[in-house]
Amino acid sequence: MTIETQGEPRTEQAHKLVAASISQDLGFLLAKLHAAGSVLNNRALSEFDLKERSYSVLILANSGLEPTQREMADFLSLDPSQIVALVDELEKRGLVVRAAGKQDRRAKIVTATGKGSRVLAQAAEAAGRAETDVLDGLSGEEAAQLKALLRKALWGASGA
Amino acid sequence: MTIETQGEPRTEQAHKLVAASISQDLGFLLAKLHAAGSVLNNRALSEFDLKERSYSVLILANSGLEPTQREMADFLSLDPSQIVALVDELEKRGLVVRAAGKQDRRAKIVTATGKGSRVLAQAAEAAGRAETDVLDGLSGEEAAQLKALLRKALWGASGA
DNA sequence: TATGGATAGTTGAAAATGTCAACGATTTGT
DNA sequence: ACAAATCGTTGACATTTTCAACTATCCATA
Numbered sequence: 226m227t228i229e230t231q232g233e234p235r236t237e238q239a240h241k242l243v244a245a246s247i248s249q250d251l252g253f254l255l256a257k258l259h260a261a262g263s264v265l266n267n268r269a270l271s272e273f274d275l276k277e278r279s280y281s282v283l284i285l286a287n288s289g290l291e292p293t294q295r296e297m298a299d300f301l302s303l304d305p306s307q308i309v310a311l312v313d314e315l316e317k318r319g320l321v322v323r324a325a326g327k328q329d330r331r332a333k334i335v336t337a338t339g340k341g342s343r344v345l346a347q348a349a350e351a352a353g354r355a356e357t358d359v360l361d362g363l364s365g366e367e368a369a370q371l372k373a374l375l376r377k378a379l380w381g382a383s384g385a
Numbered sequence: 386m387t388i389e390t391q392g393e394p395r396t397e398q399a400h401k402l403v404a405a406s407i408s409q410d411l412g413f414l415l416a417k418l419h420a421a422g423s424v425l426n427n428r429a430l431s432e433f434d435l436k437e438r439s440y441s442v443l444i445l446a447n448s449g450l451e452p453t454q455r456e457m458a459d460f461l462s463l464d465p466s467q468i469v470a471l472v473d474e475l476e477k478r479g480l481v482v483r484a485a486g487k488q489d490r491r492a493k494i495v496t497a498t499g500k501g502s503r504v505l506a507q508a509a510e511a512a513g514r515a516e517t518d519v520l521d522g523l524s525g526e527e528a529a530q531l532k533a534l535l536r537k538a539l540w541g542a543s544g545a
Numbered sequence: 546t547a548t549g550g551a552t553a554g555t556t557g558a559a560a561a562t563g564t565c566a567a568c569g570a571t572t573t574g575t
Numbered sequence: 576a577c578a579a580a581t582c583g584t585t586g587a588c589a590t591t592t593t594c595a596a597c598t599a600t601c602c603a604t605a
Contacts, residue, residue: 242460243540245448247441251516251528252419252426254535256437259415260462261539266412277416281407288405295582300402302420304564309584331571331582356411362541363534371534374527375414379421380403381522455553464593469555491553491600 262359269355273348274318278303280352282311283345286321287337293326294333320344422519429515433508434478438463440512442471443505446481447497453486454493480504 247253266277275283281301285292294312298305312335315321320341326332337345360368407413426437435443441461445452454472458465472495475481480501486492497505520528 240456240460240540242445242448242450242452242456245445245450245452247444247448248536249532250441250444250512251519251532251535252422252437252512253441254532254539255415255419255422257462258535258539259412259419262412262415277412281410281413284407284410285402285405288402288407290402290405292402292405293582296400296402300400302417304562305583306565306585307563326582329572329582333583352410352412359411360538362538367534367537371531371538372409372411372414374523374531374534375411375418376408377527378520378522378531379414379418380400453553465554466556466594467592486553489553489601493554 258359262355265355265358266352269351270348272351273344275344275348278307279311279315280345280348282308282335283315283320283337283341283348286315286335287342287345291334291336293329294335297335315341418519422515425515425518426512429511430508432511433504435504435508438467439471439475440505440508442468442495443475443480443497443501443508446475446495447502447505451494451496453489454495457495475501 242248263277266280270276270280278301282297285297285300292300294308295305297303298308301308312321312323312333316323319338322336322338323333324336326334360371363371402408423437426440430436430440438461442457445457445460452460454468455465457463458468461468472481472483472493476483479498482496482498483493484496486494520531523531
């Protein structure tokens with residue numbers, strides 16, 4: 226990020242409106258960096274026919290935490306019906322399987338297949354490179370600090 | 386934010402899935418904090434019949450920087466046609482006026498009216514309170530640091 | 546100074562997303 | 576055993592995004 230990443234069509238540039246007070250607004254800063262990052266992320270993931278959403282689901286399915294769809298919905302701040310569609314697609318592609326929960330048979334536990342794990346490993350690399358691009362303007366330490374602060378804001382000092 | 390803000394229906398809680406590796410992913414962290422913040426922001430702004438979008442436009446219109454609609458679109462990462470709709474509504478409500486650009490008569494400069502300024506002043510207070518809620522888990526210093534890092538990631542060290 | 550190509554705003558249509566209410570299957574509390 | 580709640584799913588509906596035109600205007604250059 227920061228000023229023109231490459232000779233590309235020009236990603237972002239210092240703008241006269243940066244001086245406006247909205248540049249101090251947290252919601253705006255989050256929205257803008259999120260928007261910029263989404264473009265790069267989705268571009269990087271498109272090679273694997275994934276988007277940010279399906280990528281997230283695949284990560285959770287591969288986490289070993291045996292998440293149910295409901296837990297995924299809560300955690301990803303998505304409507305349960307959206308999880309259905311995402312899991313449907315990943316399952317159709319053989320990257321993920323649904324299994325009835327052991328204690329609660331209403332719930333469906335989503336788990337990554339071997340193929341899902343392998344695709345995820347590659348996708349994660351590409352996503353990592355995209356993240357590096359987004360945080361181009363920050364030092365490694367600053368990048369880590371930014372992520373730590375975001376985690377703390379979300380889950381408090383105890384968060385991962 | 387952080388664990389349950391109040392006795393409310395429960396806003397957010399430490400989740401078992403926090404342990405998943407996606408909690409280290411910048412895009413996810415931005416999306417999640419942005420989503421959580423949007424809820425609070427829009428709730429706070431609804432008192433003034435504003436949403437995050439129209440609030441942003443109103444701020445820029447009130448900035449004294451005489452932004453054109455195109456500049457707003459670029460800066461807010463929105464399609465120009467969305468700016469049209471937002472300005473239409475604000476103009477209908479008498480909070481903002483359009484004027485032809487002096488050098489370029491194709492461009493429309495959007496400026497806040499007196500009424501717009503007054504509404505904005507109050508809305509900004511409410512939005513500020515919402516932001517405080519979102520950053521509940523951070524100290525004042527940490528909150529400032531977070532915002533500084535976001536700005537730096539977007540515009541480099543020179544940014545506002 | 547005329548002419549071609551770009552750009553600002555606007556409109557409207559199409560596609561993608563978000564929201565929400567209902568339903569069957571299952572669990573939980575009493 | 577029964578009532579109330581919950582999980583996944585479906586489908587309807589609303590909102591948002593994306594994109595291709597179109598007019599008016601600007602700019603470059605012959």
